[in-house]
Amino acid sequence: MKKLIFYTVLLFAALSFIYPFIWMISASLAPESEIGSLVLFPNTFTLDSYTQMFSKIPIGRALFNSILVSTLVTIGVLVFGSMVGYALSKLEFKGRELIFYVIIFTMTLPFQITLIPQYILMVKFGWVDTYAALIVPYLMNALAIIMFRQYFKSIPTDLLDAARIDGCGELRILFTILWPNALPAIVTIGILTFMASWNEVLWPLIVIRDESLMTMPQLVTLFAVGGRADAQLGVKLASAILLALPIMIAYLFFQKYFIQSMASTGLKE
Amino acid sequence: MKTRKITPYLLVAPYILHFVVFVAFPVIFSIVLTFHKWNIISPMKFSGLDNYVRLFNDTLFLKSIMNTFVFLLIHIPLQIFVALILAEILNQKIFMRGFFRAAFFMPVVVSGVVVTMLWQQMFAFDTGLLNRVLTTIGLDKVGWLVDPDIAMSSIAVMATWKNVGLYVILFLVGLQTVPPHYYEAADLEGANRFQKFFYITLPMIKPTMFMVIILSTIGGFSLFIEPYIMTGGGPLNSTISAVLYIYKQGFFYYHMGYASTLGLFFALIILLVIVIQKKFIEREK
Structure with a gap:
């Protein structure tokens, strides 16, 4: 019962x-x-809705933009994040504590405070309507650094010392010794970053006006609220499906990793 | 084993540069902006405390903050309630547990844009699924998105549907930390299901509970795309969220100084709420 x-x-x-x-x-x-x-x-x-949508909005281009932006952001976060995480966990230097607190501070800072000045920066840099505006501000991620730091701490330092005796440089140690030993962290951070970047919509709405540079969520949003779909529901839904599909397919295959990754964001509190 | 002294600094240099440009400078500049009037195109004009005076007289901004709190007050308890029930059930010996877990989690990975477009159809007054179900069982239609008293609750329900899968997982992790012999002991004492839940489960998963509250508070304060797509902030401004209002002031009217003041003020409110929650949590611990 x-x-x-x-x-x-x-x-x-x-x-x-x-x-x-x-x-x-x-x-x-x-x-x-x-x-x-x-x-x-x-x-x-x-397939009417789909053919109509393709003729109305450059969704193929937006798909390309989204893949490009999310991929570069993810690579940046992994490379830079692991560099900082490595320095903070395995190297001794003056100011290490200070940098750690700066990162924690960044994590607790609400984005609402930096939204307007960051847009002004983009205007002054001449980055409005460029890929740089979508990518560069996202290349560093405080949570990713903290997660790398945490994970690297669990890797024995003996391993690194042995490599140093063989004359390895620090970057080579990071990428050839720590990375292969930190795959779970890389997968987790990679999934989280890619997903967040793929689904980001507020920032693109602010810095991109040129349709050929829009990412998928932005293009679909403007299509949904603007008049261009001519109130045709099917066409709007078709665009929403194209936006959801890549992540959903990835989710079906790597479900376990998605769930673990997302759950681990909370556990770091 | 010593490494070259400069190496660590080279490793963190990109981060420091990025921090100075995209975090430190914007924070300081946002404070400077609050004392100015500026539309980006013409030169910045010093305006003293005008922006602050205007903020406290801006009934629509104050309403947008209230709206955001209304959203939180419905969304968070609902989310905890639903997530706890589903997690409790999934924590039993359940056939196809993996399937259910995966199904609940699906909306979490999908873009909020998709979820919002989907629910716009579910909530539609004449053609939406919800009203069709209601009329089929002989009830009146509900103005999910057109009734100002209900619209924000509808958005809160949708946000719960989108996020609850994540919180089911978090609670499930929490529930698995409760040692089984606690329940066995309670069974011997003749405790019923509810007693076991309130006297064993709930105290044991307190840390998870607090984490869920803080995570969903932060998420709720950034409410933006859902009202942007679904209602544009209406009806009668009942769903305009603080972020949506700041967005309009900044990128629709180009009131950079004023929008910055709103952003700073709202960020302080967020920090205050989080600090109060954390204080409360520490006392409970």
């Missing part, structure tokens, strides 16, 4: 999480006139 209640609750919850996504996919494949109904399988399937 108890089990029955449990499974009812679970099934209802699972349904409420999955049904909307399936409905959205099927609505984007239905002719515009049939979308009103909430039936999951339309009588006729058509």
Whole structure:
């Protein structure tokens, strides 16, 4: 009896999480006139919504922009984050504590305070409507540094000393010895950074006006609130699906890593 | 084993440079901006405390802060309640537990833009799923996004739907730290399910609970894209969030000085709330 209640609750919850996504996919494949109904399988399937969307907005270009921006941001965060994390965890130097506190300070600083001045910086640098505006401010991430620092601490220092005796430079030690030993941290930070970058929408809305430089979330948002979809629901939903699809496919394959990564953000408090 | 003295500094140099340009300078400049009137194009004009005076008389800004708090007050308890129930159930011996966990987590990874567009259709007055269900079982339609008294709650429900999967996982981790023999002892004493939950589970998962509260508070304060897409802040400004209002002042009207004042003021409120929560947590610990 108890089990029955449990499974009812679970099934209802699972349904409420999955049904909307399936409905959205099927609505984007239905002719515009049939979308009103909430039936999951339309009588006729058509790709009309998709072809119309492709002719209305440069979504292919936006997909390229999103991949480019998220990839470069992720690489930057991994490289720079591990460099700082390494220095903070394995090297002795004056000011190490100070830098650590600066990083903690950055983590607690609400973004609402720097939003306006950062935009002004972009204007003064001449970076409005450039990839630089989407990438450079995100190249460092305080949480990533802290996570690298934490992980590197668990790697024995003997390993590094042996390499130093062989004459390895610090960068080579970092990338050829620490990196291969820190794969879980790299995967976690990589997933978190890529996802955050992929889904970021407020900052692009502020610094990009040129349609050919827009990332997917921005383009889809402006398409949804602007008049260009001509109130055609199917076309809007088709654009939303293209935005969701890459992450959802990645999630289906690497589900375990996604869940672990996201859960670990909280545990670092 | 000694390394060259300069190496550590070279490793952290990019970070320091980035920090100075993109964090330290903006923070200081945002304070300078609050004493100025500036639209970026014409020269900056010193305006004394004008921006502050204006802020305290700006009923719409104060409303946007209230709206954000209304959102938090609905969203956080709802999220904890739902997440705890689902986590409690998933913590039992459940068939296909992995499937359920994955299903609950799916909206967490998807862009807020997609989730908002999706729920806009669920909430639609005439054609939306929710109102169709209500009319089918003989109830009146609800103005999910058109009734000013309800719209913010609707957005809070949607945000819960989007995030709850993450909190289910966090609670699940917390629940697994409770030693099973506590429950066995309670069973021997004849404790019922609710007693076990309130006297064993809840105190044991306190740290998780606090973490969930702080994480969702920070998330809630950045509420922006959901009202931006769904309602544009309406009806009757009932869903305009603080970030949405700052965005409008800054990037719609180009009131850089004023928007900066709003940003600074709101950031102080956020920090205050977080500090109070942390103080409370430390006392509880």
